[in-house]
C-alpha cells in the first residue's frame with residue numbers, strides 16, 4: 001500500500017494557498033499537517049480524501065489517481081472532518097451501527113468500540129445530550145469499527161480533554177503498529193513515537 005501526493009496546489013478565492021506539495025506515505029506512517037489558521041490544512045485534507053479536485057497535481061493510491069473511475073481508494077479511507085458524522089436524535093450505539101453499515105466492518109463490536117472510548121455507560125443515550133468531547137470520542141469510535149487502513153482526520157483532538165487526547169494517541173499508535181496510515185491536522189503537539197511521524201508545514205516554502 002502506498003499513498004502519495006504529487007506537486008499539489010490549491011487556489012481559493014484567487015489566492016494560492018499552497019503549491020508543490022508532495023509526499024509519500026507507507027504503512028505504519030503518520031503525516032502531521034501543521035500551519036497557522038487559514039494556511040490551507042483542511043483544504044489539503046479535502047484534496048487528499050478526493051472531496052475536492054486539486055488545481056494542479058495528483059493524489060495516488062497504489063499508483064492510481066484517486067479521482068479515476070477505476071480507483072478503489074474510497075474503500076480504504078476513513079475520513080473524519082471538523083464536524084462529527086453523528087445524528088443527534090440517535091443513541092451512541094445507533095450512530096455506530098449506522099456508521100458500521102456504510103463502512104467495511106472490523107472485528108471489533110459496537111459495544112467494544114463504545115467502551116474503548118469510555119462511553120459504555122451512556123451507549124443508550126441520545127447524542128444530543130452529549131458534550132462536545134463525548135461526541136468527538138464517539139466519532140473516534142467509528143474509526144475502530146471501520147476496517148480501513150488510511151485514516152484522514154481533521155483536528156481529531158478538538159474538544160477532547162487530556163484523557164481523551166491520550167486515548168486518541170493510544171488508538172492512533174495501535175493503528176500505526178498494525179500497519180495503518182494516518183494523515184491528520186493538529187494545533188497541539190502529538191505524543192506519538194517520533195519514528196512514525198512525518199511533518200508537513202503549510203505556509204512555508
Ligand SMILES: Nc1ncnc2c1ncn2[C@@H]1O[C@H](COP(=O)(O)OP(=O)(O)OP(=O)(O)O)[C@@H](O)[C@H]1O
Pocket residue numbers: 012013017035036037038039040041042043044
Ligand atoms: N469554500 C471556500 N470558499 C472560498 N474560500 C475558502 C473556502 N473554504 C476555505 N476557504 C479559504 O481557504 C483558506 C484556507 O482554509 P482552510 O480551512 O483550508 O485552512 P486551515 O489551515 O484548515 O485553517 P484552520 O487552522 O483555521 O482550521 C482560508 O483563507 C479560507 O478562508
